[in-house]
Amino acid sequence: MTGVSGLRFGPRWPLPNGVRLVGGESTGSFVARLAHGNGLGLAEFLGRVGQGQASADPERVERYPQFTEMYVNEAGLRHLEVLSGLSAGMLRRVLPSLAERYVLPGGGEALWQWPWEAENGFLVRRCTLCGYARRVCEPVWLMSEDNWQVCLRHLRWTDDSRSQEPSFVGLKVLPECVRAHRGRLRMVRRFGVAGGRVFADASRIVRCWWTGMPDEPLWAERAWRAGLGARTARAVPLVIYPEAVALAWSMLRFEQGGRFGSADRTRWLADTECLMAGAGLDCTVGRDELLRWLEGCGRDVPGRLRGR
């Protein structure tokens, strides 16, 4: 007899206590909750999932869920399916790291790896109030495209910081960052991939700006309101958010306008510098970055539209 799994080796029956699925959760976070929900340590649970790497130090894995993600091969996925009592299709739809492209090679025996850097995103803590609302009381780590997340429902900012404190930033004290986040969501809804790409470009540029003047009062004051050190790396995406979104809109308007002549570029640069100066930034610091972006802009349009 091979049990409900149909596998000759490995677990045969689901663990008695299932856990609620959370969309976008990291596999490591999910299995930790499943193990703890059944009174098992992670090491004990992992012994049932298969043979893996990093299993030599499961306590470290258990203590630092924000550092690492779990990847399995097809047989490992079957074991997870059996232990959780959930279908592989359902697990794959909800847990991004189980997507086919991240499945480990190797048939036969179940395998899992637990690398110290996640391969497909950032491990970001989920808003705990959202968890409580769904009766999920254990911390949940999301596999996120950005190294931070905003919960608009509870106005909390969480990130992938390896330091535990603070575990979130309350955004009530930073209304301009909430507005920026809503603006970014609007941008992505309206312009799709182009919106995401331009925001990434704008963030990179404003981040360079920040590196040139980390003590800029505009940003230092926001970091102070957030309860973060003005020069700490984790504060950067939050404190520059309003300027990054404003710059992204300006870049999008320029791209969408489709006019890339030298006069158009000069006008855009002057307008954008004006916009950033209005926010209180020293424009000489960021000009090189803006020029570099302008240089690449409009390359894909027909020559007649390009500047000479």
Ligand SMILES: [Zn+2]
């Ligand atoms: Zn929330």
